[in-house]
Amino acid sequence: MNAPLLLFVVVVGVYCQYEWQARDAFDEIRLRMDKVTADNCPIQHMGDLHLPEDSISHKPDIKEVNVNPVFPNRTALLHLHNLALTRSYFFSYILQARFIRPAINDTYDPGMMYYFLSTVADVSANPYINASAVYFSPNMAYSPSYRGFFNKTMPKFAPRTFRADDFNDPIHLERISTLNTFIVRDLGGIPNDSLSEDYTSDYYRINDWYKSWLPDKVERRHDTKTTYQVEIRYANNTNETFTFHGPPGADEVPGPVKWTRPYFDCGRANKWMIAAVVPIADIYPRHTSFRHIEYPTYTAISVLEMDFDRIDINQCPKGQGNSGPNHFADTSRCKKETTECEPIHGWGFRRGGYQCRCRPGFRLPTVVRRPFL
Numbered sequence: 001m002n003a004p005l006l007l008f009v010v011v012v013g014v015y016c017q018y019e020w021q022a023r024d025a026f027d028e029i030r031l032r033m034d035k036v037t038a039d040n041c042p043i044q045h046m047g048d049l050h051l052p053e054d055s056i057s058h059k060p061d062i063k064e065v066n067v068n069p070v071f072p073n074r075t076a077l078l079h080l081h082n083l084a085l086t087r088s089y090f091f092s093y094i095l096q097a098r099f100i101r102p103a104i105n106d107t108y109d110p111g112m113m114y115y116f117l118s119t120v121a122d123v124s125a126n127p128y129i130n131a132s133a134v135y136f137s138p139n140m141a142y143s144p145s146y147r148g149f150f151n152k153t154m155p156k157f158a159p160r161t162f163r164a165d166d167f168n169d170p171i172h173l174e175r176i177s178t179l180n181t182f183i184v185r186d187l188g189g190i191p192n193d194s195l196s197e198d199y200t201s202d203y204y205r206i207n208d209w210y211k212s213w214l215p216d217k218v219e220r221r222h223d224t225k226t227t228y229q230v231e232i233r234y235a236n237n238t239n240e241t242f243t244f245h246g247p248p249g250a251d252e253v254p255g256p257v258k259w260t261r262p263y264f265d266c267g268r269a270n271k272w273m274i275a276a277v278v279p280i281a282d283i284y285p286r287h288t289s290f291r292h293i294e295y296p297t298y299t300a301i302s303v304l305e306m307d308f309d310r311i312d313i314n315q316c317p318k319g320q321g322n323s324g325p326n327h328f329a330d331t332s333r334c335k336k337e338t339t340e341c342e343p344i345h346g347w348g349f350r351r352g353g354y355q356c357r358c359r360p361g362f363r364l365p366t367v368v369r370r371p372f373l
Helices: 025-035 072-099 112-125
Strands: 129-136 159-163 182-186 227-233 239-245 272-284 295-307 339-343 354-358
Touching: 072 112, 072 129, 072 239, 072 272, 072 295, 112 129, 112 159, 112 182, 129 272, 239 272
Parallel strands: none
Antiparallel strands: 129 159, 129 295, 159 182, 227 239, 272 295, 339 354
């Protein structure tokens, strides 16, 4: 008679660092980011190409400038906000400045190359800015090369500059990116039947920046756009005040600058980005010789983008200065009974950008080295 054979299987597991901790909001976002790559992003679901809107907290708001303090880890976002706003003012002005001069011809508009060089200047001005672009609505981009009475436009025009990673260039023996190499493209120069490359189409999937302001439907009204005045002093000591239409005012809702959700820049920079978007106003249609049928409208948008990995997160619990919305609130490892959480700037999108300070009445144990005895 054969005795029964019993098999015992012993499973031995090894816990590594942090594996004993429960998963939190940081792990959730990190997994979603690592899931999308440059190779698989074209087949990913559109929801997987975006992160929650509260993934970035403490976004600069023009209504709070000079009212509430700006945190040190939000100065780069504030610069992105301000630069996008100045681009909107500038392009709105130069597109309408043709009314200052006598209408001898149609060559007063900025040339097409000027748009490209302007976006290059935006990116080269600050190492924190990854991309700059101007996206025009269909058939609203005018070229000074097209003359005549009739409205002659380009179907689409979108000059964009983004910072390239040149660490693998043969001339860089150190294999370190210089941050001074840019790729400039016109995203409007696409085949007519390519919907996935059309930045105005829903098939583009990451064009939240376009849908935030465009297309603009004003229904031929003349009082829908905020007006601004600029005082000009010429070399012959004469002065002139010019009124032009621009983005919404600082006191309006939602204001002139809109922030997008963090998104994966699929097929372009192939990074997780966030963008500040401001509309550009112009008088449309042009060259009709009948000013009463030309009305102000948003014809383009200025989009400036920043690398999501370089933006700090606040893992401290909600409180004064961290009232929300904040997707990463209360994910720190501080002991709430004896310590308080204090964020540290310059950490980027990494866990641990904070320090635990002792509450009043508590001190570090004697086994911990500290600067004071």
